[in-house]
Amino acid sequence: xxxxxxxxxxxxxxxxxxxxxxxxxxxxxxxxxxxxxxxxxxxxxxxxxxxxxxxxxxxxxxxxxxxxxxxxxxxxxxxxxxxxxxxxxxxxxxxxxxxxxxxxxxxxxxxxxxxxxxxxxxxxxxxxxxxxxxxxxxxxxxxxxxxxxxxxxxxxxxxxxxxxxxxxxxxxxxxxxxxxxxxxxxxxxxxxxxxxxxxxxxxxxxxxxxxxxxxxxxxxxxxxxxxxxxxxxxxxxxxxxxxxxxxxxxxxxxxxxxxxxxxxx
Amino acid sequence: xxxxxxxxxxxxxxxxxxxxxxxxxxxxxxxxxxxxxxxxxxxxxxxxxxxxxxxxxxxxxxxxxxxxxxxxxxxxxxxxxxxxxxxxxxxxxxxxxxxxxxxxxxxxxxxxxxxxxxxxxxxxxxxxxxxxxxxxxxxxxxxxxxxxxxxxxxxxxxxxxxxxxxxxxxxxxxxxxxxxxxxxxxxxxxxxxxxxxxxxxxxxxxxxxxxxxxxxxxxxxxxxxxxxxxxxxxxxxxxxxxxxxxxxxxxxxxxxxxxxxxxxxxxxxxxxxxxxxxxxxxxxxxxxxxxxxxxxxxxxxxxxxxxxxxxxxxxxxxxxx
Numbered sequence: 001x002x003x004x005x006x007x008x009x010x011x012x013x014x015x016x017x018x019x020x021x022x023x024x025x026x027x028x029x030x031x032x033x034x035x036x037x038x039x040x041x042x043x044x045x046x047x048x049x050x051x052x053x054x055x056x057x058x059x060x061x062x063x064x065x066x067x068x069x070x071x072x073x074x075x076x077x078x079x080x081x082x083x084x085x086x087x088x089x090x091x092x093x094x095x096x097x098x099x100x101x102x103x104x105x106x107x108x109x110x111x112x113x114x115x116x117x118x119x120x121x122x123x124x125x126x127x128x129x130x131x132x133x134x135x136x137x138x139x140x141x142x143x144x145x146x147x148x149x150x151x152x153x154x155x156x157x158x159x160x161x162x163x164x165x166x167x168x169x170x171x172x173x174x175x176x177x178x179x180x181x182x183x184x185x186x187x188x189x190x191x192x193x194x195x196x197x198x199x200x201x202x203x204x205x206x207x208x209x210x211x212x213x214x215x216x217x218x219x220x221x222x223x224x225x226x227x228x229x230x231x232x233x234x235x236x237x238x239x240x241x242x243x244x245x246x247x248x249x250x251x252x253x254x255x256x257x258x259x260x261x262x263x264x265x
Numbered sequence: 266x267x268x269x270x271x272x273x274x275x276x277x278x279x280x281x282x283x284x285x286x287x288x289x290x291x292x293x294x295x296x297x298x299x300x301x302x303x304x305x306x307x308x309x310x311x312x313x314x315x316x317x318x319x320x321x322x323x324x325x326x327x328x329x330x331x332x333x334x335x336x337x338x339x340x341x342x343x344x345x346x347x348x349x350x351x352x353x354x355x356x357x358x359x360x361x362x363x364x365x366x367x368x369x370x371x372x373x374x375x376x377x378x379x380x381x382x383x384x385x386x387x388x389x390x391x392x393x394x395x396x397x398x399x400x401x402x403x404x405x406x407x408x409x410x411x412x413x414x415x416x417x418x419x420x421x422x423x424x425x426x427x428x429x430x431x432x433x434x435x436x437x438x439x440x441x442x443x444x445x446x447x448x449x450x451x452x453x454x455x456x457x458x459x460x461x462x463x464x465x466x467x468x469x470x471x472x473x474x475x476x477x478x479x480x481x482x483x484x485x486x487x488x489x490x491x492x493x494x495x496x497x498x499x500x501x502x503x504x505x506x507x508x509x510x511x512x513x514x515x516x517x518x519x520x521x522x523x524x525x526x527x528x529x530x531x532x533x534x535x536x537x538x539x540x541x542x543x544x545x546x547x548x549x550x551x552x553x554x555x556x557x558x559x560x561x562x563x564x565x566x567x568x569x570x571x572x573x574x575x576x577x578x579x580x581x582x583x584x585x586x
Binding site for chain 2: 153155156158159160161162163164165166169173174177178
């Protein structure tokens, strides 16, 4: 029954829209009142490929998203662990403090950080953009990793040590595999949020860092569904690539391919 | 005299300035099993965690074969621990779980051979490629035990390993664990709040209450000769008359009226139960001063209003020593 609901809703809410989007990117614009026709066209994709910067933009988007993701995990995992497994004064206050950036309008953050970024020499280059993308992503990662650690019994990690394993080994062989579901959620969120940033990228990147949204958004003003669909499809492929890359790194680290394992987590 | 194998010397643990336990001392011979009994919340688990190195003692010394271990990190101590839950790593197969510790220092081939040997020992070799969720609670706990034993620890700590299992399984498992510990000649400390388990597994028992070891000795010795009220209540079956004297409940009698040669306490017969053919009366002292279970003859009748006396034969009254 549960499986049925899962597959049913996945089909309805994910599969059908995805298929429609792909079909749309190959069919011409249909206007209200016109008879239904099934013409095929490559115009959407031709427009997409017309801009010579498109592949550069995809590449830089991907690089920025990956750097943002790893910075997120690098800070989010220890922070989530501390918030979940340790007790200290002011813990709840700190937890609230760490989520506060989400309540800040992106514009305010960008304008506020701009001068600092210029001083640090990080404005107008991709690293600066990656760093500023941490503002809307890190709160989520910390939240997700904290709930991941909440589900992980601290004694499980002690048990690893009792069997003679050092901290790093326990992290690689027990923590990381058991946290993979949370890490996946964090990676998806981070990559998608990073790739959707227009304002932050535009201001801090100063027009020098051309990511996909920077090219993509001007097209929003047109009402050309076909072109938009082509962009969207291309855009949707990027997070998948990023997630595959993270999986690859995790596989190398843990020495096992976690996605295909039957062990229930 | 040679030094004991394991020596725990005046260890104390404070938490936020409160004593969890203080000045605990005991020692173990090689291959000996010490049962540590006591009510929950008396720091039994904390003691084990400190010995394991997960937490630190406030003061005191622990020697294994004459060498202090307290400066050694948890991962390097020659100590194994089995927790209340089996804590098997869910993403590893049973065999991978068992060989987890071995694989750190041994090649995979040898680890697998050794792991299979131990799995066979606990009758779970058919499950070697299964994942933990496919096993029952008792099977998981057995895997957890061999996972610790395979490393041949000098000291094995068992922290109420059966407490999450149902009674049937507990009974089955404890006999089995005792045999395994003996076979492997593993020196162990077994923590429990169940005195039956303590007697069954321990070569010696120590009663820990109110932060101190109240008494230690052979299971029967402690049972027959409790040294104070706490031990009498926690470990023995004794009727405590006052601060100084007690009588084992096996000697108590149910009297419908006061009799010569007995010290009598007014009481109410609550109900009775049978175990292995023996009838037991559940008695409540009047004024609600405690409940006792005493053996009674099967044919003894009870007054209709169920009031009477607990008779303590004067000859069996002993003093705490």
